[in-house]
Amino acid sequence: MTARAPYRSLRGISAVAALLAIGAVGCSDVTDTVDSAKDAKKVARQRSVFSLDTGDCYNPYGKAEGTAYTVEIVPCDEAHKGQVVGEFSIDEGKEYPGDDGVSAIADTRCPVEAQKYAPDTWALPEGAELFFYTPTAESWATGDRLVSCTYTAEQGTLSGTLDTAKSLKPEQLTYLKGSNAVYEALWANQSEKDTVEADLPGYKAQAKAVAAALQDHVEGLNGIDGAEVGTLRSTLAKAAGDWEKAARATDADAFYAAYDPAFTGIDPNKSVAARKELGLATTVPAEEAEVWAS
Numbered sequence: 400m401t402a403r404a405p406y407r408s409l410r411g412i413s414a415v416a417a418l419l420a421i422g423a424v425g426c427s428d429v430t431d432t433v434d435s436a437k438d439a440k441k442v443a444r445q446r447s448v449f450s451l452d453t454g455d456c457y458n459p460y461g462k463a464e465g466t467a468y469t470v471e472i473v474p475c476d477e478a479h480k481g482q483v484v485g486e487f488s489i490d491e492g493k494e495y496p497g498d499d500g501v502s503a504i505a506d507t508r509c510p511v512e513a514q515k516y517a518p519d520t521w522a523l524p525e526g527a528e529l530f531f532y533t534p535t536a537e538s539w540a541t542g543d544r545l546v547s548c549t550y551t552a553e554q555g556t557l558s559g560t561l562d563t564a565k566s567l568k569p570e571q572l573t574y575l576k577g578s579n580a581v582y583e584a585l586w587a588n589q590s591e592k593d594t595v596e597a598d599l600p601g602y603k604a605q606a607k608a609v610a611a612a613l614q615d616h617v618e619g620l621n622g623i624d625g626a627e628v629g630t631l632r633s634t635l636a637k638a639a640g641d642w643e644k645a646a647r648a649t650d651a652d653a654f655y656a657a658y659d660p661a662f663t664g665i666d667p668n669k670s671v672a673a674r675k676e677l678g679l680a681t682t683v684p685a686e687e688a689e690v691w692a693s
Contacts, residue, residue, distance in 0.1 A: 446472045448532060451547045453516065454562060455483045467532065475560040481530070481551035482561050485512025488544040495539040501546075505531040509548035510583060517550070517561040518575040521680035526554050527561075570623045571677055577616030581635075581665060582687075584612040595651045595658075602654060603646050606661070610642035613665070623677075631673040638664025666691045 448467045451457070456475040459467060473479050487508055489501065496504065509531045517523065532547040550561055564572070588608045590601035613635055620632040641661035648654035667683045668691065675681050 445469050448547075449538075449543065449545070451483050451486070451532065453483050453486055454560070456557070456560070457481055457483070476558070478556040478558060480556055481549045482557065483547050483549050484516040484561055485509065485548040487512055487546055487548075489534070489546060490544065495534075495536050498536075501533045505533055505546050505548070507587065508546065512548050513550065514575075514579050515564060517563050518567060518572060518579065519563060519680055520579070521674070521682060521684060522563065523550065523561065523684075524552070524557055525685075526552050527557060528553055568678075571679055573619045573623060574628075574673075574677055574679070577612075577619040578670065580612045581609060581616055584608040585665070595654050599648070599651055599654065602658075603648060606642045606645035606648075606654075606658070609661075609665070610639050610646055613639035613642060625673070625676045627672040627676040631670055634664060634669055663691075 446457075446469065448470055451470070454475075455472055456477075456479040457470040457472050458480045459470050475482065489496070489504055495501075509529055513529055514520070527550045530549050530551045532549070534543040534545070550557070567575070585605065585608075588605035590598045590605060592598035592601060595602045617632055617636050617639060620628055620635070638661055641657050641664055644657035645654050645661050648657060667687050671681050671683070
């Protein structure tokens with residue numbers, strides 16, 4: 400399996416296969432004994448990357464992006480580099496989709512799978528990014544179809560499990576499901592063209608997807624009490640109307656006129672008060688804050 404670049408990032412995961420040698424070269428018998436014990440512990444925890452399960456916390460071997468064969472499985476209360484937060488099998492045909500094809504599938508599916516395990520992306524540890532292990536052409540030929548979605552610390556390590564879905568209340572899960580769907584519709588349908596003039600149909604399709612997700616989100620919020628939630632519901636209902644106008648735009652000028660208030664309407668900062676009322680994380684992730692600030 401290959402460690403791919405993280406979701407919406409060009410930086411790679413550290414996961415190169417390595418063989419551990421029992422025993423270390425030290426300057427004393429005590430050092431030799433301690434280092435040998437540590438190495439033996441790592442070997443005992445070594446597991447094939449093909450057998451990773453959702454919930455596993457692990458440390459990859461090596462530092463360079465590339466092919467991974469084994470990882471070190473560790474208890475989640477120990478410092479670790481990554482945790483598997485979802486998995487799925489690729490079933491698109493019998494032929495290997497190619498590296499780009501496999502990555503495109505994982506790009507689409509991993510955010511969805513990860514949000515089932517850790518729904519509140521605002522509560523993720525700083526520096527945790529979404530990565531995925533995917534089949535290579537060689538492992539595909541042996542029947543490998545599994546994609547393992549992981550959150551990995553690009554700097555430092557993680558501590559504790561990211562499994563938060565079980566501890567959330569029904570109203571929190573309802574809110575997060577709707578909110579996550581809105582932003583996924585925004586990013587997953589983003590046109591490859593830089594300007595509306597170059598791809599009006601593509602931008603209109605994105606607007607249609609966001610409007611539909613917003614409508615579902617607003618309906619979900621109807622069943623949740625709270626003054627701040629009510630205020631957010633009104634804000635998002637208006638935003639849904641603006642996205643619908645953008646989706647019906649007949650030219651670029653009409654699209655821009657609707658898009659500006661539509662995009663402002665889903666500024667994550669507008670949801671902070673409602674999140675606080677619901678007992679959810681209230682710090683806007685840096686990447687999202689930067690997008691709306693610009």
